[in-house]
Amino acid sequence: MAFKPTEHQHVRYNPLKDEWILVSPHRCLRPWSGQTEQQPEDQPPDPNNPLRAGAVRSSGQKNPNYTSTYVFPNDFPALLERVPEPPPPDHPLFQSGPAKGTCRVMCFHPDSTMTIPLMSVEEIQAVVEEWINQMKELGRKYKWVQIFENKGAVMGCSNPHPHCQIWASSFLPNEPRVKERCQREYFENHGKAMLIDYLEQELEKKDRIVIQNSEWVALVPYWAAWPYETMLLPLKPTQRMTDLDKEQKRSLAEIMKLLNTKYDNLFNCSFPYSMGWHGAPTGPSAQPGDSPHWQLHGLYLPPLLRSATVKKFMVGYEMLAQPQRDLTPEQAAAKLRECDHLKHYKNK
Amino acid sequence: MAFKPTEHQHVRYNPLKDEWILVSPHRCLRPWSGQTEQQPEDQPPDPNNPLRAGAVRSSGQKNPNYTSTYVFPNDFPALLERVPEPPPPDHPLFQSGPAKGTCRVMCFHPDSTMTIPLMSVEEIQAVVEEWINQMKELGRKYKWVQIFENKGAVMGCSNPHPHCQIWASSFLPNEPRVKERCQREYFENHGKAMLIDYLEQELEKKDRIVIQNSEWVALVPYWAAWPYETMLLPLKPTQRMTDLDKEQKRSLAEIMKLLNTKYDNLFNCSFPYSMGWHGAPTGPSAQPGDSPHWQLHGLYLPPLLRSATVKKFMVGYEMLAQPQRDLTPEQAAAKLRECDHLKHYKNK
Ligand SMILES: O=P(O)(O)O[C@H]1O[C@H](CO)[C@@H](O)[C@H](O)[C@H]1O
Numbered sequence: 182m183a184f185k186p187t188e189h190q191h192v193r194y195n196p197l198k199d200e201w202i203l204v205s206p207h208r209c210l211r212p213w214s215g216q217t218e219q220q221p222e223d224q225p226p227d228p229n230n231p232l233r234a235g236a237v238r239s240s241g242q243k244n245p246n247y248t249s250t251y252v253f254p255n256d257f258p259a260l261l262e263r264v265p266e267p268p269p270p271d272h273p274l275f276q277s278g279p280a281k282g283t284c285r286v287m288c289f290h291p292d293s294t295m296t297i298p299l300m301s302v303e304e305i306q307a308v309v310e311e312w313i314n315q316m317k318e319l320g321r322k323y324k325w326v327q328i329f330e331n332k333g334a335v336m337g338c339s340n341p342h343p344h345c346q347i348w349a350s351s352f353l354p355n356e357p358r359v360k361e362r363c364q365r366e367y368f369e370n371h372g373k374a375m376l377i378d379y380l381e382q383e384l385e386k387k388d389r390i391v392i393q394n395s396e397w398v399a400l401v402p403y404w405a406a407w408p409y410e411t412m413l414l415p416l417k418p419t420q421r422m423t424d425l426d427k428e429q430k431r432s433l434a435e436i437m438k439l440l441n442t443k444y445d446n447l448f449n450c451s452f453p454y455s456m457g458w459h460g461a462p463t464g465p466s467a468q469p470g471d472s473p474h475w476q477l478h479g480l481y482l483p484p485l486l487r488s489a490t491v492k493k494f495m496v497g498y499e500m501l502a503q504p505q506r507d508l509t510p511e512q513a514a515a516k517l518r519e520c521d522h523l524k525h526y527k528n529k
Numbered sequence: 530m531a532f533k534p535t536e537h538q539h540v541r542y543n544p545l546k547d548e549w550i551l552v553s554p555h556r557c558l559r560p561w562s563g564q565t566e567q568q569p570e571d572q573p574p575d576p577n578n579p580l581r582a583g584a585v586r587s588s589g590q591k592n593p594n595y596t597s598t599y600v601f602p603n604d605f606p607a608l609l610e611r612v613p614e615p616p617p618p619d620h621p622l623f624q625s626g627p628a629k630g631t632c633r634v635m636c637f638h639p640d641s642t643m644t645i646p647l648m649s650v651e652e653i654q655a656v657v658e659e660w661i662n663q664m665k666e667l668g669r670k671y672k673w674v675q676i677f678e679n680k681g682a683v684m685g686c687s688n689p690h691p692h693c694q695i696w697a698s699s700f701l702p703n704e705p706r707v708k709e710r711c712q713r714e715y716f717e718n719h720g721k722a723m724l725i726d727y728l729e730q731e732l733e734k735k736d737r738i739v740i741q742n743s744e745w746v747a748l749v750p751y752w753a754a755w756p757y758e759t760m761l762l763p764l765k766p767t768q769r770m771t772d773l774d775k776e777q778k779r780s781l782a783e784i785m786k787l788l789n790t791k792y793d794n795l796f797n798c799s800f801p802y803s804m805g806w807h808g809a810p811t812g813p814s815a816q817p818g819d820s821p822h823w824q825l826h827g828l829y830l831p832p833l834l835r836s837a838t839v840k841k842f843m844v845g846y847e848m849l850a851q852p853q854r855d856l857t858p859e860q861a862a863a864k865l866r867e868c869d870h871l872k873h874y875k876n877k
């Protein structure tokens with residue numbers, strides 16, 4: 182029997198994280214009688230929504246009547262700027278280290294019912310511009326600035342108001358630490374940035390491309406773990422978000438609108454996900470152009486598997502052994518390609 | 530100001546996985562207005578429960594009227610024994626590899642309303658004995674045999690009938706691959722198994738011990754990521770589950786009952802978790818005593834944070850940067866120590 186990737190189980194290597202994924206396409210037939218999620222649309226608007234323009238937050242501070250994006254300090258930050266440091270470890274198995282940082286909340290829009298695919302390209306571009314401002318300011322001081330959005334109650338998002346978070350830290354967290362190492366090693370061995378080589382190959386192969394415009398490509402990575410995981414890659418070498426030029430910013434806003442419209446149209450719901458950005462580390466000693474092994478990329482990690490209410494659980498085997506997926510990345514990309522990206526289901 | 534681990538944020542190192550955890554104890558005060566889970570008890574019993582004694586499963590096969598444990602092949606396995614192999618990779622960024630294996634389901638008890646803390650020690654011992662049989666049989670052929678239990682709808686478990694799964698594979702999955710490396714390096718540097726050194730220290734320090742009996746210790750690891758994560762460690766050097774002696778098996782059944790009674794009493798609910806076992810890799814070339822760097826350990830990874838319905842979401846920051854926790858491992862251990870382990874809340 183000949184090997185068919187859409188039928189026969191295999192493992193795939195994630196070179197960015199030095200990890201493997203188990204792909205079991207024959208398992209798509211498995212029935213599901215387990216937990217179903219609330220329809221994402223059912224998340225009730227919070228009557229005391231602290232993110233809306235003019236709201237008084239739990240800290241007692243009042244939001245201005247903002248009309249575009251708005252950034253303020255997280256009132257319950259996981260990272261504070263001034264804290265005493267732990268003593269140096271006295272045993273290799275009990276190592277702790279200092280952690281300093283700051284956490285901010287960034288509203289995308291004053292309207293609580295808005296989402297990225299429903300916003301105009303100009304409005305999304307304002308989000309991109311503000312991300313860059315934040316990266317610039319926080320990146321001067323902190324080694325790592327993590328921009329991320331938890332969207333939907335199923336992703337632990339407690340407020341449907343369109344917003345993301347920015348957590349900046351004095352340390353390089355696990356995920357970027359591993360990506361730093363893997364991309365550096367690839368660059369040393371091949372003389373080219375891993376994700377630049379990778380995108381070249383993908384543009385030739387075509388079967389994992391979801392959508393492309395003048396400056397960006399959205400694709401399902403060969404090693405995707407989540408069912409409809411995608412990666413946003415710039416066509417030009419770009420180490421950090423702060424390197425984006427005018428064309429790239431505009432084009433990013435455009436592709437975000439298109440990709441998110443596809444996502445929402447896939448299961449006719451406001452598609453939940455965690456998304457975020459990875460680029461070269463920052464901090465006082467970082468310089469433009471110092472990390473040719475890095476290529477900036479955005480990641481969308483959406484949990485839904487079969488419908489608006491059935492998600493993929495990353496549990497027992499995944500937590501203790503290795504991520505496992507049913508539909509192949511190529512099948513996911515094909516489904517997303519088919520989804521309308523111009524007309525959102527709410528506007529039909 | 531002096532550093533207090535219960536007040537001041539810091540990072541902790543997980544030497545088994547070469548990863549860090551962000552601990553932000555000051556964040557325990559954060560209010561929660563997001564998604565709440567169903568009470569675990571509300572998971573309705575499946576009227577067509579395919580796991581019960583005498584049921585006809587979707588494969589058309591009929592379960593016997595079993596009275597203790599019962600093992601059968603998973604009807605929708607993620608791993609099959611005979612599948613064509615992918616061709617060798619032709620590019621370093623598009624690597625796939627063969628994956629062979631088998632997936633089994635193991636019922637703990639014929640009664641669908643039973644759970645480990647409600648079972649007798651003898652009944653739990655039958656579970657331990659069957660785990661060992663399975664490890665013996667599958668371990669002869671497969672490099673890795675992952676025993677795991679997804680408990681509760683919130684952990685993707687589609688059937689409340691007490692059961693676990695066993696997935697055996699021709700490859701060493703990510704998690705054990707990293708633990709193999711980290712434990713080997715520690716052994717080379719210190720001449721002793723990491724987890725044996727670790728347990729010695731913990732027994733002296735005492736503040737993360739949850740419960741101990743003649744052969745086993747349950748503790749919250751110094752580097753725990755989930756709020757009430759625990760590790761089960763044997764007091765004697767033990768590389769694999771198949772090395773357990775009579776005393777250790779009996780004592781394991783006892784401590785499982787005690788630990789799970791504590792878990793259920795913590796929030797007065799049938800405590801959801803994913804749990805599983807990690808020991809030295811198996812396969813045709815494995816020999817008893819060949820892996821002195823390994824120490825067998827069980828892991829409980831429970832999602833609940835504050836109550837029976839509020840879980841910790843491992844989402845945006847955790848997926849893209851690094852796990853983050855609020856209450857410290859020492860605080861979690863203290864709470865679990867306080868919970869009654871003799872009388873289950875359902876029997877009060
Ligand atoms: O086989 P089950 O219990 O239906 O499936 C559950 O556990 C598996 C192993 O952790 C996961 O891959 C699935 O996502 C989850 O729903």
Ligand SMILES: O=P(O)(O)O[C@H]1O[C@H](CO)[C@@H](O)[C@H](O)[C@H]1O
Binds near residue numbers: 338339842843844853
């Ligand atoms: O700050 P939020 O949105 O309330 O919190 C959410 O995102 C955080 C960052 O991913 C997580 O640590 C929390 O578990 C989650 O509930």
